[in-house]
Amino acid sequence: MEIRYWNKEIETADREKLRQIQLQRLKSIIASALKTPFYSRRLPSVGIHSPDDIKSLDDLRKIPFTTKDDLRQNYPKGLLSVDTSEVVRIHTSSGTTGVPTVIYLSAKDLDAATDIMARSIYATGTDKTDILQNMMSYGLFTGGLCMHYGAERVGLMVIPAAGGNTKRQIQLMKDFRTTVLHITPSYLLHVHSKLAEYSVAVSDLALKKAFVGAEPHSENTRRKIEDLFDIDAYNSYGLSEMNGPGVAFECVYKTDLHLWEDAYIVEIINPKTGELVPDGKEGEVILTNLIRHAMPLMRYRTRDLAFLHKESCPCKRTHRRLSRILGRTDDMLIINGVNIFPSQIEEVIMKIPEVGTNYQICVEKQGALDRLIVKVELYSKIFMGEAKQIDNLKAKIADELKASITLKPAVELHEPGVLPVFEGKAVRVVDSRPKL
Amino acid sequence: MKIKQISIFLENRKGRLYDVCALLGKNDINIRALNVAETEAFGILRIVVNKPDAAVKALKDAGIVAKITDVVAIEVDDRPGGLTDILKVLADEDVNIEYMYGFVEKSSDRALMVFRFDDVDKAVNILKKHSIKIVTEQGVREL
Ligand SMILES: [Zn+2]
Numbered sequence: 001m002e003i004r005y006w007n008k009e010i011e012t013a014d015r016e017k018l019r020q021i022q023l024q025r026l027k028s029i030i031a032s033a034l035k036t037p038f039y040s041r042r043l044p045s046v047g048i049h050s051p052d053d054i055k056s057l058d059d060l061r062k063i064p065f066t067t068k069d070d071l072r073q074n075y076p077k078g079l080l081s082v083d084t085s086e087v088v089r090i091h092t093s094s095g096t097t098g099v100p101t102v103i104y105l106s107a108k109d110l111d112a113a114t115d116i117m118a119r120s121i122y123a124t125g126t127d128k129t130d131i132l133q134n135m136m137s138y139g140l141f142t143g144g145l146c147m148h149y150g151a152e153r154v155g156l157m158v159i160p161a162a163g164g165n166t167k168r169q170i171q172l173m174k175d176f177r178t179t180v181l182h183i184t185p186s187y188l189l190h191v192h193s194k195l196a197e198y199s200v201a202v203s204d205l206a207l208k209k210a211f212v213g214a215e216p217h218s219e220n221t222r223r224k225i226e227d228l229f230d231i232d233a234y235n236s237y238g239l240s241e242m243n244g245p246g247v248a249f250e251c252v253y254k255t256d257l258h259l260w261e262d263a264y265i266v267e268i269i270n271p272k273t274g275e276l277v278p279d280g281k282e283g284e285v286i287l288t289n290l291i292r293h294a295m296p297l298m299r300y301r302t303r304d305l306a307f308l309h310k311e312s313c314p315c316k317r318t319h320r321r322l323s324r325i326l327g328r329t330d331d332m333l334i335i336n337g338v339n340i341f342p343s344q345i346e347e348v349i350m351k352i353p354e355v356g357t358n359y360q361i362c363v364e365k366q367g368a369l370d371r372l373i374v375k376v377e378l379y380s381k382i383f384m385g386e387a388k389q390i391d392n393l394k395a396k397i398a399d400e401l402k403a404s405i406t407l408k409p410a411v412e413l414h415e416p417g418v419l420p421v422f423e424g425k426a427v428r429v430v431d432s433r434p435k436l
Numbered sequence: 437m438k439i440k441q442i443s444i445f446l447e448n449r450k451g452r453l454y455d456v457c458a459l460l461g462k463n464d465i466n467i468r469a470l471n472v473a474e475t476e477a478f479g480i481l482r483i484v485v486n487k488p489d490a491a492v493k494a495l496k497d498a499g500i501v502a503k504i505t506d507v508v509a510i511e512v513d514d515r516p517g518g519l520t521d522i523l524k525v526l527a528d529e530d531v532n533i534e535y536m537y538g539f540v541e542k543s544s545d546r547a548l549m550v551f552r553f554d555d556v557d558k559a560v561n562i563l564k565k566h567s568i569k570i571v572t573e574q575g576v577r578e579l
């Protein structure tokens with residue numbers, strides 16, 4: 001198999017060389033972090049007053065974890081190291097409440113992130129002759145724009161189709177001879193189920209590859225996608241807090257995802273104790289971003305569960321491979337690629353006077369796609385006797401939820417006392433999707 | 437001249453209509469008129485009963501969402517065109533009917549119908565002006 005490298009020197013650097021790069025970049029990130037309100041309080045509290053206090057990579061472990069809650073409490077600018085005049089882009093992702101998580105990128109940060117994205121794309125054997133249809137949502141979500149920039153850097157022709165409108169997507173694939181898709185696995189399966197409806201056969205398309213990500217999926221799902229479309233599907237991993245989809249990517253061997261260790265320091269920990277677990281053992285993924293200075297983020301608790309492979313890859317890249325995401329340590333739901341916390345839904349429901357405080361969140365499969373149903377109970381005193389009022393209320397709840405979580409759920413109104421009453425929070429969520 | 441109608445919010449669950457009717461029966465309440473407005477997910481059951489206040493209390497005690505609204509019960513001549521005559525009067529006088537439905541039993545040779553108007557008072561005045569017979573609360577109790 002032909003192996004092509006975007007940056008051979010870095011991608012195949014020996015481990016010692018990689019560690020040197022990490023140490024030098026970490027010191028530089030510390031310098032930026034000390035300019036932020038958040039880290040300028042936190043780092044001195046553990047004895048780090050300047051980059052020189054980091055003598056070796058082991059000193060990273062002195063730095064406390066940064067959590068999503070830290071980001072929420074320091075929203076919007078507590079982790080910003082530069083004046084906003086130096087910032088060229090922001091992105092956000094879902095917070096556990098109405099407060100989102102925001103990241104800032106300077107021109108240099110964006111350039112570095114784009115380069116890592118380009119490296120990821122190139123590692124799959126994709127090159128400038130390819131045509132990418134980017135079917136992730138554009139906007140505040142990193143998945144659309146960050147992939148777009150990386151693909152342009154490699155020189156692909158990019159079709160910024162964004163999500164939705166399956167008929168138009170299929171038309172675009174046909175008309176422009178799309179060779180590569182960037183898409184969630186569930187949407188890709190949905191697209192297949194629609195081909196017949198539009199009288200299009202897989203053989204009418206020019207597809208060769210798909211970059212699938214933004215939601216966990218199994219090896220079986222990948223195989224199914226590959227068989228149905230007769231393509232290669234490459235798994236991708238990333239999160240907004242770490243600049244989006246290029247954190248780790250599969251190479252042509254498709255045996256899990258090279259995590260770009262010159263750009264990120266990865267640790268896998270036992271989520272309960274915070275202790276490191278050895279390679280090969282499952283734990284929570286902790287990431288330190290080494291290429292973003294406008295908003296440094298160190299030892300970030302992703303809440304994603306995965307493990308690092310011990311064995312090297314035949315592609316000769318020295319960057320360790322991260323497994324598929326095996327689960328979460330929190331109650332975040334991933335619904336058609338959108339991250340949603342049950343607490344976000346709760347926050348919205350509690351502000352609507354026409355419904356009671358009891359609610360239930362149900363997630364199910366409808367064909368290939370996920371379906372979110374929010375069940376609430378009608379507050380009896382507000383009922384005016386008309387069906388129109390009920391319909392309007394359902395529409396209002398759906399609209400307010402969409403404003404907060406970005407996707408529109410189905411809303412069910414029930415009679416009071418019908419939904420089960422729970423003490424805890426987790427049991428309010430009924431996820432009946434098949435297990436991975 | 438208005439009478440009380442009870443609107444009940446019911447989710448589409450098997451046996452739910454039966455539950456409500458059984459509850460009313462147990463409380464010695466007679467349903468005089470009944471209508472169900474259904475959507476895919478829920479229904480609004482509308483009833484006129486002989487003892488509306490007792491009915492609402494029984495329903496609310498059982499945790500059922502119920503609301504009293506004012507409607508008008510009209511006697512319609514039980515002959516071809518009997519209803520049309522009344523509808524024409526209302527249309528000519530620009531009275532908007534939200535919905536209407538029939539009583540369960542008949543009063544002699546006249547059919548009884550429940551009308552819900554967006555402006556009940558205006559509707560009552562117009563009906564009176566045209567000498568259309570309206571059934572009173574007392575009348576409903578004595579049916
Ligand atoms: Zn490889």
